[in-house]
Amino acid sequence: MVEExxxxxxxxxxxxxxxxxxxxxxxxYGGTGGIYDFGPYGVELKRNLREFFWQRFxxxxxxxxxxxxxxxxxxxxxxxxxxxxxxxxxxxxxxKKCHRRFRADEIASTQHPAPSTQLEAGSRKLIAxxxxxxxxxxxxxxxxxxILVKTYLGPAEDTSSVAYLRGETxxxxxxxxxxxxxxxxxxxxxxxxxxxxxxxxxITPGNFIFRTREFExxxxxxxxxxxxxxxxxDFWFETWANEWMQFFIDLGLDKKNLKFRPHKKExxxxxxxxxxxxxxxxxxxxxxxxxxANRTDFDLTNHExxxxxxxxxxxxxxxxxYIPYVIEPTMGIDRTIxxxxxxxxxxxxxxxxxxxxxxxxxxxxxxxxxxxxxVKDKKLIKIAQKLYKEIKEAGVVVExxxxxxxxxxxxxxxxxxxxxxVTLDFDSLKDKKATIRDRxxxxxxxxxxxxxxxxxxxxxxx
Ligand code: GAP
Numbered sequence: 173m174v175e176e177x178x179x180x181x182x183x184x185x186x187x188x189x190x191x192x193x194x195x196x197x198x199x200x201y202g203g204t205g206g207i208y209d210f211g212p213y214g215v216e217l218k219r220n221l222r223e224f225f226w227q228r229f230x231x232x233x234x235x236x237x238x239x240x241x242x243x244x245x246x247x248x249x250x251x252x253x254x255x256x257x258x259x260x261x262x263x264x265x266x267x268k269k270c271h272r273r274f275r276a277d278e279i280a281s282t283q284h285p286a287p288s289t290q291l292e293a294g295s296r297k298l299i300a301x302x303x304x305x306x307x308x309x310x311x312x313x314x315x316x317x318x319i320l321v322k323t324y325l326g327p328a329e330d331t332s333s334v335a336y337l338r339g340e341t342x343x344x345x346x347x348x349x350x351x352x353x354x355x356x357x358x359x360x361x362x363x364x365x366x367x368x369x370x371x372x373x374x375i376t377p378g379n380f381i382f383r384t385r386e387f388e389x390x391x392x393x394x395x396x397x398x399x400x401x402x403x404x405x406d407f408w409f410e411t412w413a414n415e416w417m418q419f420f421i422d423l424g425l426d427k428k429n430l431k432f433r434p435h436k437k438e439x440x441x442x443x444x445x446x447x448x449x450x451x452x453x454x455x456x457x458x459x460x461x462x463x464x465a466n467r468t469d470f471d472l473t474n475h476e477x478x479x480x481x482x483x484x485x486x487x488x489x490x491x492x493x494y495i496p497y498v499i500e501p502t503m504g505i506d507r508t509i510x511x512x513x514x515x516x517x518x519x520x521x522x523x524x525x526x527x528x529x530x531x532x533x534x535x536x537x538x539x540x541x542x543x544x545x546x547v548k549d550k551k552l553i554k555i556a557q558k559l560y561k562e563i564k565e566a567g568v569v570v571e572x573x574x575x576x577x578x579x580x581x582x583x584x585x586x587x588x589x590x591x592x593x594v595t596l597d598f599d600s601l602k603d604k605k606a607t608i609r610d611r612x613x614x615x616x617x618x619x620x621x622x623x624x625x626x627x628x629x630x631x632x633x634x
Pocket of ligand 1: 341342372374382383384385386388389391460462463502505506
């Protein structure tokens with residue numbers, strides 16, 4: 173089973189590259205560890221996912237506003253948020269023999285017999301006697317290694333110019349909280365949403381795009397009145413946990429591959445009173461896809477203290493002034509893409525041949541339709557290109573392909589997840605109809621060419 177899953181993961185990684193979804197960054201220079209680039213189909217998929225998120229949580233609601241804040245943020249922000257310090261650090265241990273470095277908490281799982289207790293952050297005791305997973309050498313005691321990515325602004329690289337690439341998009345929403353209150357008409361309860369890059373200098377990036385050093389998050393900070401008896405922080409925590417789970421189900425992920433995992437007290441992030449992860453059953457095992465946290469008033473209180481600016485909300489009705497609590501649903505965009513790939517990558521036997529199909533929701537599919545003249549005939553090409561242009565002008569991502577056998581062209585589209593292939597043959601010249609082939613059922617239907625564009629636009633509306 174383990175081998176089978178490793179094999180599946182390798183196939184998915186190879187397919188993602190072969191079909192222009194994901195490439196290793198700067199591959200011509202040997203690659204940059206933990207950083208990936210999204211190729212022509214990957215970028216379409218990612219844009220569709222962002223749009224799905226935005227449509228659902230910002231455009232279709234009256235109580236969440238969007239934000240696109242700066243990626244580089246001052247040191248003060250990260251001091252206030254607690255990310256500079258042990259709260260956002262990994263315990264790092266080095267092998268004295270081969271000099272490879274490992275996350276100490278991950279070494280624990282490679283030791284036999286397995287330890288009965290988990291490694292506490294910063295603990296030196298548990299690691300004693302453990303061996304290097306690579307060469308069996310002796311390991312150093314773990315040192316805490318902060319994973320924020322540091323940079324300098326301006327010409328001088330000194331302490332006054334230190335800044336950090338954001339380790340979470342959340343802080344942009346906290347530092348803008350008061351300004352958003354003052355410049356929009358939001359009233360508690362309300363949310364701020366952001367989709368964007370985050371950076372962490374992970375010691376052991378791995379599992380393809382699962383744990384990387386540059387990644388994208390989709391987050392909402394949901395501001396609430398902690399004194400509200402009817403809609404308490406626990407009520408909102410549960411509400412958002414269910415919303416989050418439903419989001420992944422509506423993306424098309426198989427329910428049986430999704431579950432909640434509440435955090436134990438000792439693994440809670442430094443800002444969290446309660447956290448539940450949404451886990452996905454990846455080929456390498458169940459792991460975190462997203463999370464819901466009760467961040468209390470931790471961030472706003474600390475920003476108020478550090479900046480000296482009032483972060484309180486004034487409730488007109490009750491004339492109360494208070495620092496809101498925050499419930500934070502968060503998700504990894506790249507991890508969601510990996511889950512969609514793992515869920516959708518399918519190998520099927522069709523007439524003794526293996527058909528690789530990416531079974532993905534049509535809203536997310538990078539290419540919605542392919543226009544394929546059956547053979548290279550001038551008249552066929554003319555009507556096929558006319559249809560292709562018409563669909564393209566309607567804003568639908570469509571491909572035109574006239575090269576190779578029709579079977580090969582279908583296979584190519586199946587592999588990138590194109591839901592519909594439209595084939596024009598010699599009958600099309602007479603009956604003005606084309607054949608629409610469904611990617612998943614392989615059913616073929618004759619449809620009037622003049623109606624195809626509207627049909628497609630209609631199908632993609634949901
Ligand atoms: N604002 C809260 C926060 O950042 P987190 O659990 O550290 O919480 C949120 O990160 C989500 O971001 C995770 O659920 C995961 O999907 C994604 N994520 C975190 N670290 C990641 C990494 N190194 N590579 C890819 N995705 C990551």
